Amino acid sequence: MINKFKPISISLSPNVQKDDVVLALKLLFTPWKWKQGSAIEKLENDFRNYLDAKHAISFNSGRSSLYAILKALDLPQGSGVLMQAFTCNAVVNPILWAGLEPVYVDCADDFNIDIPSLRAAARQSRVLIVQHTFGLPANMDEVVKIAREHNLIIIEDCAHALGAEFNGKKVGTFGDVAFFSFSRDKVISSVYGGMATTNNDQIGEKLKALQEEFGQPSLSWTRQQIQHPVLLYYVMLPLYHFLDLGKIFLVLSQYLHILSKAVSMQEKRGERPDYFPKALPNALAMMAQNQFNKLEKFNDHRKKIAEFYYQQLLGTQFGVPVLSGVEGPQNHGNIFLRFAITHPKAHEIIYEAWSKENILIGDWYTSVIAPIDTQLDKMKYIPGMCPNAEHLAKKTLNLPTHINISMDDAKRIVHFLKKYT
Numbered sequence: 001m002i003n004k005f006k007p008i009s010i011s012l013s014p015n016v017q018k019d020d021v022v023l024a025l026k027l028l029f030t031p032w033k034w035k036q037g038s039a040i041e042k043l044e045n046d047f048r049n050y051l052d053a054k055h056a057i058s059f060n061s062g063r064s065s066l067y068a069i070l071k072a073l074d075l076p077q078g079s080g081v082l083m084q085a086f087t088c089n090a091v092v093n094p095i096l097w098a099g100l101e102p103v104y105v106d107c108a109d110d111f112n113i114d115i116p117s118l119r120a121a122a123r124q125s126r127v128l129i130v131q132h133t134f135g136l137p138a139n140m141d142e143v144v145k146i147a148r149e150h151n152l153i154i155i156e157d158c159a160h161a162l163g164a165e166f167n168g169k170k171v172g173t174f175g176d177v178a179f180f181s182f183s184r185d186k187v188i189s190s191v192y193g194g195m196a197t198t199n200n201d202q203i204g205e206k207l208k209a210l211q212e213e214f215g216q217p218s219l220s221w222t223r224q225q226i227q228h229p230v231l232l233y234y235v236m237l238p239l240y241h242f243l244d245l246g247k248i249f250l251v252l253s254q255y256l257h258i259l260s261k262a263v264s265m266q267e268k269r270g271e272r273p274d275y276f277p278k279a280l281p282n283a284l285a286m287m288a289q290n291q292f293n294k295l296e297k298f299n300d301h302r303k304k305i306a307e308f309y310y311q312q313l314l315g316t317q318f319g320v321p322v323l324s325g326v327e328g329p330q331n332h333g334n335i336f337l338r339f340a341i342t343h344p345k346a347h348e349i350i351y352e353a354w355s356k357e358n359i360l361i362g363d364w365y366t367s368v369i370a371p372i373d374t375q376l377d378k379m380k381y382i383p384g385m386c387p388n389a390e391h392l393a394k395k396t397l398n399l400p401t402h403i404n405i406s407m408d409d410a411k412r413i414v415h416f417l418k419k420y421t
């Protein structure tokens with residue numbers, strides 16, 4: 001019997017488990033641990049070991065990490081930075097804040113950068129950001145080849161892809177420098193957080209200096225993030241049983257600055273809020289560490305749920321991620337942060353699932369630069385620049401794979417989707 005009233009969410013801090021909530025509760029009552037402590041060094045050390053990287057430097061978001069990387073590269077003002085469309089404004093903004101120019105490259109049907117388009121655009125820049133979208137590694141053989149031919153510096157955007165592998169090698173180890181995100185709906189989460197990693201000593205030392213220079217965010221900002229898992233678990237999710245009440249609580253608590261927003265209004269206009277760029281506070285490093293210890297369990301679960309979706313939706317009207325030369329999801333280095341599928345009525349499906357079934361299906365990305373109310377002109381994106389990204393944005397939806405999705409939840413989602421097959 002399917003329970004239609006249990007809310008299923010893809011984006012409300014999906015990785016939070018009881019032990020994360022207990023940790024956050026303890027932290028709320030031990031404010032002296034918020035700034036100082038050994039957690040930052042421990043997390044950075046664990047990342048160095050995990051990626052076999054010489055340097056790992058933490059920041060309070062992927063955004064701050066990317067901004068620091070761009071600053072560390074010391075590019076002349078106005079330099080172009082190659083990046084794919086079908087992305088988030090959190091990638092474009094650090095480029096703009098650093099006084100640089102995004103150079104948009106179209107994406108392919110697998111949601112990653114389109115290799116022929118990259119080859120054609122490579123001459124326009126010295127730097128390339130490669131995004132591993134939804135946890136699927138970009139084709140790093142080709143990317144590295146093009147970068148070598150054109151002397152491009154590669155920044156790997158691993159915000160979706162901690163633990164993903166290309167040809168058996170972890171993403172984040174192919175380029176000159178990489179960054180990861182611990183924001184609320186990423187692979188692991190401390191509500192906000194990020195890490196930059198590199199084997200290049202010069203870049204590593206500059207990143208360390210920038211981490212010092214940025215300093216930590218305010219205590220009130222840190223408190224907002226610590227409160228998040230607690231309020232989510234005890235208040236928000238129970239209220240989501242009654243659709244609008246959960247949403248009202250979320251909007252109200254964001255309005256009252258009790259909880260943070262994932263993306264601020266300013267950022268949708270290309271502006272920089274004052275809590276970026278900053279270093280990672282000790283409390284958030286503790287929360288990220290607790291999640292990092294569960295990384296393998298999280299990613300194994302994601303692959304298992306993805307396999308189920310794949311088996312159920314293959315051969316239907318939904319486009320499933322059948323990847324070149326790959327039998328099924330388990331056989332690939334994709335960690336499936338989300339199981340992205342396509343359908344001509346994608347936006348209608350997302351709306352119906354939420355309004356009628358209490359299922360929040362993912363909308364990454366219903367616009368070439370998400371979220372949908374981002375001002376494209378402020379992102380220096382001109383409609384028509386990347387036709388395939390625009391096309392995919394109209395027909396993409398993504399399904400939850402996170403640790404709190406049970407096989408029964410996945411069955412309920414598939415049951416709903418089958419109305420559209």
Ligand SMILES: Cc1ncc(COP(=O)(O)O)c(C=O)c1O
Nearest residue numbers: 061062063088090159181182183
């Ligand atoms: C592809 C991609 N890169 C980078 C980021 C930035 O990460 P963060 O939210 O930690 O700033 C995001 C998320 O917002 C993202 O989706």
